[in-house]
């Protein structure tokens with residue numbers, strides 16, 4: 142049976158709004174290669190990529206059919222079969238504090254052709270996604286963003302931060318642990334078999350982490366166009382612990398080889414144990430003929446600098462928002478995670494789009510589980526915060542403190558000190574992080 146998220150009709154309100162402007166909002170039949178192929182071409186163009194190669198197109202035609210795929214068409218343009226806007230979505234598991242997983246509505250492929258920008262098309266698409274997700278009973282929507290200025294207006298808030306890192310290999314003398322396991326070179330095809338289980342073990346330990354899907358693995362490992370120069374440059378290693386169990390992997394390539402020392406880019410590194418983390422980084426920084434290492438997507442709270450004699454050998458080069466969350470069901474979202482301190486507090490949440498407004502009493506038990514109910518007069522006198530649904534999304538995974546948003550004038554306290562009391566409950570022992578783009 143087709144899952145409801147794929148078969149649900151296109152949102153009537155957004156379809157009507159676009160129709161008034163001569164545009165058609167429609168779901169793509171992902172079994173129709175011509176129609177999905179046109180949609181994919183529009184998506185590639187929307188992200189300023191060149192025309193997809195035959196291999197890329199074939200991989201996408203096969204690999205994105207699990208998504209709800211929506212387009213907007215304009216019958217008056219020169220080549221009307223190509224949509225002028227794209228979006229795709231699917232339910233995906235998101236880790237929340239307490240090593241728990243919750244279903245969230247992933248939104249991706251948001252593009253509007255430059256010929257049709259700033260006419261409200263993205264707004265129609267995003268609002269349609271939120272209404273469809275809420276109707277399907279999914280408590281949260283999420284996306285990884287190209288710009289920080291686009292999604293706040295739809296109630297999303299920045300929920301995980303990320304920091305690209307750089308390492309000066311020549312300066313990085315190892316003082317970290319020496320794990321008993323071994324690092325092995327393995328082929329990308331072998332990692333395709335071992336990688337998912339390693340990721341799944343790591344995923345529950347890190348709030349903000351998400352599931353992967355088969356096409357993501359193939360793209361990350363260079364298996365879609367294996368003969369291209371960038372794919373052939375990919376090297377893959379796996380760390381096996383002393384019992385021979387695979388606990389981590391790194392995907393990297395050496396660049397700038399015209400003159401040694403060369404540079405090395407770590408495309409992806411996943412460690413399901415501290416030993417795997419240490420062994421993989423030691424392996425990478427001790428590779429000969431390499432002078433510097435670039436790591437585009439890492440947590441803001443990496444142990445990395447502390448593994449070296451000179452901690453300045455590794456540092457963050459930036460810090461930016463990455464995963465944005467949108468709470469659609471206040472009770473469902475707040476009860477899905479676990480909290481770091483028992484106690485009660487009231488949240489007065491404003492949501493201009495109306496999905497998650499309300500004033501709720503959150504009672505956290507000794508086990509960290511929360512019971513959420515409408516707040517009444519009996520809740521007077523307990524810690525209270527008034528905030529937007531965006532800012533609730535920002536503190537939801539525990540990476541940003543309510544007291545910091547209070548100091549920024551974004552969150553109001555019932556009484557002085559209430560934000561710090563709420564901090565203690567929302568705090569996550571592990572910095573939230575999302576290690577992929579989707």
Ligand SMILES: CC(=O)SCCNC(=O)CCNC(=O)[C@H](O)C(C)(C)COP(=O)(O)OP(=O)(O)OC[C@H]1O[C@@H](n2cnc3c(N)ncnc32)[C@H](O)[C@@H]1OP(=O)(O)O
Nearest residue numbers: 249250251252253258259260261262263264284286287290
């Ligand atoms: C999850 C993801 O896929 S992230 C990827 C997002 N996509 C991209 O970055 C691809 C390149 N950009 C685009 O395709 C388009 O510019 C989009 C999708 C970002 C915006 O599409 P548009 O149809 O032009 O947006 P639309 O006209 O609906 O604008 C709605 C509102 O957003 C604002 N807005 C739109 N784009 C931007 C932007 N890039 N930065 C700031 N504000 C923006 C508009 O000003 C408008 O504001 P208002 O409601 O206050 O009047």
